[in-house]
Amino acid sequence: MxxxxxxxxxxxxxxxxxxxxxxxxxxxxxxxxxxxxxxxxxxxxxxxxxxxxxxxxxxxxxxxxxxxxxxxxxxxxxxxxxxxxxxxxxxxxxxxxxxxxxxxxxxxxxxxxxxxxxxxxxxxxxxxxxxxxxxxxxxxxxxxxxxxxxxxxxxxxxxxxxxxxxxxxxxxxxAIIEDSYSYITDTPDFWRREGFPYPEHGEAFTGEPAYFSHIMNAVKGLLDKSGLRISDFDYVIFHQPNGKFPLQVGSKLGVPREKILPGIVTPYVGNTYNGSALLGLARVLDMAKPGSRILLAPFGSGAGSDAFSILVLDRIEERRxxxxxxxxxxxxxxxxxxxxxxxxxxxxxxx
Amino acid sequence: MKDSAPRIWRMRNNLYRIRYSKCKACGASFYPARASCIRCSSRDVEVRVSLGLGTLVEYTVLYQVPARMQDNAPMVIGVVRLDEGFELYGVIVDADIKDLRKGMRVEAVLRRLRVDGSSGLITYGIKFRPVIGAAHGEGSGRG
Incomplete structure (x- = not known):
């Protein structure tokens, strides 16, 4: 650390x-x-x-x-x-x-x-x-x-x-927030103008240069900074605009599917935007055993991603x-x- | 209609939480909160905030509602007995009318009460909905 x-x-x-x-x-x-x-x-x-x-x-x-x-x-x-x-x-x-x-x-x-x-x-x-x-x-x-x-x-x-x-x-x-890292650029993948009710988006442009690039850079930055490896994490939670993207970015980062699936909620409740990855974190905290380590990487268009290393403590059992x-x-x-x-x-x- | 900002501001403590009185002399709980006991007239009472868990005592369904509440129709109005020992009227939400039954466990939640057009104030306040999950409040940490 x-x-x-x-x-x-x-x-x-x-x-x-x-x-x-x-x-x-x-x-x-x-x-x-x-x-x-x-x-x-x-x-x-x-x-x-x-x-x-x-x-x-x-x-x-x-x-x-x-x-x-x-x-x-x-x-x-x-x-x-x-x-x-x-x-x-x-x-x-x-x-x-x-x-x-x-x-x-x-x-x-x-x-x-x-x-x-x-x-x-x-x-x-x-x-x-x-x-x-x-x-x-x-x-x-x-x-x-x-x-x-x-x-x-x-x-x-x-x-x-x-x-x-x-x-x-x-x-x-x-749970302890052991470390965190952010990666942010000016990337116009999704936006909503003042006074307009619905957002616009850049179709396929929301993928590689936005979602995938920022999450991967944030996660790699956290790993470099902390000295941790993907294998040190028991659960990995990404922002989930749909069910497929988190599995795809996980694959690019070498994360096994079974570490991602517990934190996936979007196929069942949709993309709650600011609640998206954080609902995944809440679901993992509902089930994680003390000593488990969680990698959390939300993403926001515009664009940026944060990566957190979170270590679960014994106290979690009494609070669930x-x-x-x-x-x-x-x-x-x-x-x-x-x-x-x-x-x-x-x-x-x-x- | 323009909802009055000062009125909403003055009422916020009573809109956002269920404040009741507990009589230290005779133990009675009553709503709304007031300075003297409705049972023994003692002035040794304290104002408390309810945890918001209770039981549906009675209810009725309103199909004809004020025009500005048309989006909410049909509305269920119920009498709820809070676990602290007093009753009050409230709007019941998130319950299918055919599933409503006396004795069902409900909890207080914050919802929109009124919306003043597209540019006025939104008034938030307490409504009730069926409790979520296995822990129904009684004897649990949620109490």
């Missing part, structure tokens, strides 16, 4: 809305061939209810993370919301979530935007704040109600959900049952037709 561990994950929480839309239903409505669905490895996606948004999703995940962290909300010195679907263009989501959780005013709070990796950057920021002694604990939330233009291939995967983590004192944590697991939320579902989806996701413009 390049440095002494200075922060850990004290608690984790996830939230996946109840409603599901089958990928086959989207293909039927827009005339896609079934091979498109298979090529993405997406079965269905989670759809937030009519009264759900990034703030309510973030609040749910945070409540579960605080339960597992077993700390008083008054100890939280920072609240960061990583999202690209803020309910307000101007007015922070973090303040509403913090107030509703009973976190007192003496704190930092802001919404961060970097496509799907803003919450990942918030984790690195939090490690720095805790290591410097500025705060005791930080609440990091990755949540989205991901937008996709009706009929766009993106609509197969863009979904709603999120995860939250309390980052804090390593001596009261369930304090909140619902990701699998319990994956299994809790109610299917809706496309018509109801466009209503609850506010895609119908009324007079």
């Amino acid at each position: 390049s440095a002494k561990p200075q922060a850990g994950i004290m608690g984790w929480g996830a939230y996946i809305p109840l409603y599901r839309l089958r990928a086959s239903e989207i293909a039927r409505i827009w005339g896609y061939d079934d091979s498109v669905v298979k090529s993405l490895w997406i079965e269905e996606k989670a759809v937030g209810g009519v009264d759900e948004d990034t703030i309510t999703i973030g609040w749910e995940a945070s409540r579960y993370a605080l339960m597992r962290a077993k700390i008083d909300p008054g100890e939280v010195g920072a609240v960061f919301v990583g999202t690209e679907s803020k309910p307000y263009a101007v007015k922070p989501s973090a303040t509403i979530i913090a107030e509703a959780l009973g976190i007192p005013p003496q704190k930092l709070a802001s919404d961060l935007e970097f496509a799907c990796r803003a919450a990942s950057e918030a984790m690195r920021i939090s490690v720095g704040l805790i290591a410097s002694g500025m705060i005791k604990a930080s609440l990091v939330i990755g949540a989205d109600t991901a937008q996709a233009s009706p009929g766009d291939v993106l609509e197969f995967t863009a979904s709603s959900g999120g995860a939250a983590f309390v980052i804090g004192d390593p001596s009261n944590s369930v 049952a304090l909140a619902p697991t990701v699998d319990e939320m994956i299994k809790r579902k109610s299917y809706i037709p496309y018509g109801e989806y466009v209503k609850v996701r506010r895609k119908i413009v009324k007079a």
